[in-house]
Amino acid sequence: MANHQTVDFEKNISRALNDAQLRKNFKFAMGNFVVRRRTIFPDAIETEKLRAAGNAIKKRALSKLPQLLEQLEKKCTQNGIRVHWAETTDEANQLVLKIMQDHNATRMVKGKSMVSEEMHLNKFLQAHGVEALESDLGEFIVQLNNETPSHIIVPAIHKNKDQIARIFNEKLPDTPYTEDVQELNAIARKTLRQKFYEADVGLSGVNFAVAETGTLFLVENEGNGRMCTTVPPVHIALMGLEKVVEKLEDIPPMMRLLIGSATGQLITTYMNMITSPRKAGEKDGPREVHLIILDNGRSKIYTDEQRRQTLQCIRCGTCLNHCPVYTRIGGHAYGFIYPGPIGKILNPQVEGLEAAGVLATASSLCNACQEVCPVKIPIPELLRRIRNESYGNDSPNTMQGQGYKRNWLEVITWKAWSIVNTHSWVNAAGLKILTTPGLKPPRIGPVKTWTRYRTAPEFARQSLHELVKQNGVDNE
């Protein structure tokens, strides 16, 4: 959660923009994802209906969130799953460590979990003598190279196969250099097989938790998720508290939306539904299943009706793929675990505006993210809210760090703007003065920077107001 104060977003952006290889990797992958999504949701009207359903299901779940979480806890407990609550990432880390220690466990295999990234769990466990090994291929690559994921769905997408070939060759013992994707794949399979076999604990995320039955839903293509949740004797599942849905019947439309938006597939290779640990007489599966439910700022976000919509997110990553900013700078430039449009609204709310508010400036408010969001989160609206609050505009539920950007120049400028536009004679006089010296604004200060690559604007001789008065309005 900490150490984000040092993120220099502008510097990161220019570094990313000047990295030709990185831009090439992202341009290729994001373009590909956009086409895939379009192919899997071919009918615009049907897709709209589906998105409306997704939005309604998540809204309904959020409208009774405490009740559903209680029901989930009760059902899971009845089924034999042990439920733990963590208010902070630190507390969640401690809970994981405690479970490991209770079993004298030193080896963990991990399936993909963004919550565990949010917790910086790997670093924490390593500091406590526990090996936490990522088993999703993309996460495995990223971990080998000591990096964080650059994309929610495809964590190693910033690397091309040559770069990955070098990482495998350097970091894995006795591994020849090969750029063949099938061979790289086989190397990962061989390395991780042994790890699955030996692991004491398996850890996974959760895509949806169904309150009605106490079932944890996980989707994946590789099989590593099923390995992590089936082979080791203990399974720990991590979820943010917003992941609960009410009924089993909510799952089919949510899955269609999640999978279609995330990877452009109709269905993933595996859809895993876990309801209990190994029962008497069953031959395999973990003997213990733990569910850790993490808050980390979510319950605060929940208290504001508008901001609550952030919690509808199902982490499909499609807003990243469609974002003109993300596509050009990639995930790492943001400096936070959640990049792209969703990160721009989530991180400032969790980490505070001073630490992460700057992310909200990296948007042209083009609306692409909102148009593709499977649960219709109004991301641009929330970006504007964050920008407003950064300058201290009042709202009933303020974010941490509200008004951190407020300064006298802005305040005076807007005050002046307001006077000019509410007093017509000031407005008219102002325009006269502005348009007299050659109809061009002087090239100083911000105007100078702006006009380095752009044509300088020219003031019209007559204002629109005057033109309308003079010529009337032609509706044709």
Add this chain to the structure above:
Amino acid sequence: MSEPSRERIFARLKSAVSTSAAPVAQPEPLPKVEFDYQEKIEKLKTLMQAMRTEVHITREQDWLSLLQDILKQRQIKSLLYGPRTPIGAALQQKWQDSADGLPELVPYDVEVEEIKERVFNVDAGITSTMGGIAETGALILWSSKEEPRLMSLVPPTHIAVLRADKIYNSLLEVMQKENWSANMPTNAFLISGPSKTADIELVLAFGVHGPKELIVLVIDN
């Protein structure tokens, strides 16, 4: 440590709920998909084949011979199976007649701790299925005492037997018809093909952690 946190989390959530009690408008239900018997088989077959699954349509009296051909052709040396299932009984019977050139049958009838190494080293596993889904092309498997979870996951080849009359239109339909909400098993899962990944340059590669091959025998009487 967990208890006060839980209380604080719930206190915040509950304080927020009381301020916004407006019910959420629900959209009209999504259209239901309906295929006829033959269409369901075709749809499942087409979709699963597109995911590089081998799908064979066969009959009750033929499936064991077909299975033996497949096993021989692939030179599979060992086959993990559940001896206490109808499939298991049929296999034992058939193998008793003649096991010439056929893989050794490895029964999975004790806890994994006792035979973990064996399970991780067999060539193939065979399981029954509780049904299929036409709309997306997938098999439905429910773990059981008789057919443990690793059988369809660890061996490089997974062979699944599916009864054509158990192919449902959609996931929603099977959830409703079979009343899943009242009796979810320890582990249920859908499988739509062999294990795959596209994490390197979005290039599709099969057999990353789960089975490299999925073979489905659809019994259509």
